Amino acid sequence: MILQDLYIYPIKSLGGIRLTESETAARGLRHDRRWVLVDAHNQFMTQRQTPAMALLRVAPAYNGFLLTHAQRPDLLPLYIPFETTPERTLFVTIWDDMVFGWRGSREADEWLSNALGLTCKLVFMSDMVRRDVEPELNPEGQLVSFADGYPFLLIGQSSLNDLNTRLAEPVSMDRFRPNLVFSGGPAFGEDTWEQFRIGNVTFRAVRSCGRCVMTTVDQQTAQKSPAGEPLRTLASYRTVGRKVMFGQNVTSANQGLLRVGDAVEILSVKAEVGELVK
Template sequence: MTPVPSLPTISQLWIYPIKSLGGISLSEAQLSPRGLQWDRRWMLLDAQGNFMTQRQIAAMALLQVELGDNALRVRHSQKNMEPLSIPLQQQEGAGEVQAPIWDDTTLAWYVGREYDAWFSEALERPCRLVYMPEESERTATGKWSGQQQKVSFVDEYPLLLIGQASLDDLNARLQAPVPMNRFRPSMVVNGSTPFAEDTWHEIRVGELRFWGEKPCARCLVTTIDQQTGKAGKEPLQTLSRYRRLGSKVLFGQNLLCDSAGTLRVGDKLEVISYKPDPLKG
């Protein structure tokens, strides 16, 4: 009898409550209408009102975030600063703004001057902290599924999936291996072949449904050591040799979802349908 191949398994779940700051590893995560609960619901704006990321300010990697029952706790990993506590339940008390995020603008609330002062000191430049309320109407539309979903302050799609085998394949080509946190995934899976996720279209985890909509084009953030805040050339230099499509370097699969529920480390992932490999035409 031919053995039934085992299904890939979720091995890591991550959220990034404040865009471009440190991520939080979870054993289980709630799937909400915008993606994983609390993921990228806060964002920093600079003095000109532009959104801030590690692309321009690598030191943002040094701000680590923890999730409590009622608040986020933010600390600077290298400065002797009192940690900052940010209530999870936000109120429209400090005004609102149409916050820019790439080609979009979306409703956001200012969180408060005391939070702006903490981040301004931590990053040594003027900052304003904003929050995305439920009233915000920012959306993403799927290329393959046609699904439309509300999103937070993510770059484009609400979820990013990466196979552990894909990172293992990359690390086998590098002189110094890099950790998964360079790629800021939402979900990591074990038990697939390298870059199998490139061709996954419809995916199920229990009763939860997902669609692989677009390979993730990688940027300079992948070259920033998340422990030191220092940038180098890898892994983007090596990835560009074998994961390039036109001007883009691909690593990971962006997902949409249409369900609410709970994802857990250890859950099995079933691929229902496939799409063409983007690197093979």
């Protein structure tokens, strides 16, 4: 098995960047989800409520990235640095957490509000912020950025291939927004992993990732599937309790450099794997 793809999403719920290599850091891949959009009440925003965020594309640039709108050529590309300064600050609510954030530029707020047709603000998470991964499942005290809950999301290409054999119209991996995609091994083999290594970095698969309506948003058009796919099909054979599982939430034991093509080595497997509906 090898590392097939590496992705970062500099702004939560906007387009991603495919990399050939990336450093891991305390909160995940370097620059991953360190920015977030918040609404007028400083609540975090995602494609769950605002599918049009899928139309905001991200491309690498020197010490930052460029934002463009897939359907609005009138909006000139906007440059965003990877980091900002604490000139303007606020508290951001993300799920059950409230964390301190640094505001982006007023120009960025105006561009993004225009692009989405609603008032929003761009906020950065500095290294001074502490947002913990679920403590009951993570005794190591791992940190997370503005990602939903974990520093890394791992998915096997074989798992997506299996899903696509069951769908009338195949979907691409971008529906699931992984950081780490590996090739080789059986479909959903990652469900059984506990400790594994990629390159010189050791990881722990903490738990399966429960999926939501965001997987029904076409990342090219921002349109939701009227049939609720692929979530509907996944639910027919990947349900545990009331959650539909696809991919593994992952933490890392050390920092290092990952490269596409690195070997993926399973170090240990879980004693128990939750029963899935077949």
